[in-house]
Amino acid sequence: MCGQKVIDLPQRSRDNHLTVVNDHKVYDLTDFARFHPGGSEILYNHRGQDISELMKSDRFHRHSQTAFQILDKYYVGNYHGRPTNVDNDGDRPENQWTIKNKHKKNEYQFNWDEPILSQLDQLGDYYFEWVHQPEEHYIRLFKSDILECLSKSPWWLVPLIWVPITCLSLYYSYQNISTQTEILHLPFAENGFEVKRRYLLWIYILGILQWTWLEYVIHRWIFHLKPINSSPVFVRLHFLLHGQHHKAPMDQSRLVFPPVPAFLFALIIYNVLRFMFPVGVTQSLFAGIVFGYLTYDLIHYYLHHGSPAMPYFKELKHYHMLHHYAHHHKGFGISSKLWDYPFRTLISTQTKNRLE
Structure with a gap:
């Protein structure tokens, strides 16, 4: 894990950060909490916990592909400990977003600092699907x-x-x-x-x-x-x-x-x-x-x-x-x-x- 930061999860959570673990990676969701579709209180209820099963298992709450895409943006480091609430009895399916979208990941390249309207032509038939995959960007529409x-x-x-x-x-x-x-x-x-x-x-x-x-x-x-x-x-x-x-x-x-x-x-x-x-x-x-x-x-x-x-x-x-x-x-x-x-x-x- 050379070059990757190892996070002290308990200490970070005590420092008023809303941190969670997913697949041994730590995510700081402090800034995202108010945007969470289910409300911020759900995230705070799982503060400092491993949410791998909750994110991917049908027994809990299988999240959409977009959820995994958004989660990746709040990655802050790796966790090598073992949170007390990890469920070791169930299987952990792979990240569904990675499986279904890896062939499209680099197919379309957008410069978000430039006007987006002039870049939409490259999408073709994929536009309607693309536009309903939310991202955390500030959009510029016009050059003027x-x-x-x-x-x-x-x-x-x-x-x-x-x-x-x-x-x-x-x-x-x-x-x-x-x-x-x-x-x-x-x-x-x-x-x-x-x-x-x-x-x-x-x-x-x-x-x-x-x-x-x-x-x-x-x-x-x-x-x-x-x-x-x-x-x-x-x-x-x-x-x-x-x-x-x-x-x-x-x-x-x-x-x-x-x-x-x-x-x-x-x-x-x-x-x-x-x-x-x-x-x-x-x-x-x-x-x-x-x-x-x-x-x-x-x-x-x-x-x-x-x-x-x-x-x-x-x-x-x-x-x-x-x-x-x-x-x-x-x-x-x-x-x-x-x-x-x-x-x-x-x-x-x-x-x-x-x-x-």
Whole structure:
């Protein structure tokens, strides 16, 4: 073992490091703990222990190929001792990620310091599989510093921009309905339905509920639409819209939607609503949708970079991490699982217990 560092595991664990052993190698997971799909407390429960069986055996919890890939990045040295909890009765299968991926390991070379969009062409038919294998990288999309800046957004920019827009939409909706008669043409109302000011709150709430539906539709049928691999335009568009987030889910600067594309989506939604409804109703519905969107974006950020204590958000974090690290074809609900139930894309309890 010449040239390889031997770690004093008990001492390192006492020094406030979250260290574990896997196949006689020591990994320091201190910085990774808050990103762990099952929550940081699970890792801390195994602090200083050998997790070889837990990682690879069906008797415990077989982890995905991506889990082994991520684990390798936290390697700090070798351990030549013998942790007290090592199970010597069971077989230790080989590292499944190494077996299944060794033929692809050096097939694609990316320079992560250069714009990634221009490097995607080399992937060809392998793109959709590659983009759903998360890595810990900070992604650069564009060569232009201006475009690169516009492609990123801090989380606090979401409420800063969209809370005032929500309030203004509600204000103008109230003003319009107060000064003119607005009629909704509904199937059950032969002469139409007159909208009163007292209905605005309910229309606003309906807009929030409408967002939950839009969230699911956009996430499942737009963001997760498999692009035509032979078309560089479609591949790059997919990567811009959502692929970058699945490839680098820990990149804080790319977790909330940047203002420019968000404004474009908002403009489309507003004009569709305006085509269907009177102006006051449209503004109230739009306010609800915008509020639903900003809530979703903040929850999404919190699920990735927060450490939830409330059971609802703790479970939601686990659920969303499963979508990223094991089951990208399911679990499209982010702020809630509401629409995963009727569309049968719920990540079930049985699925959760085995991450393959």
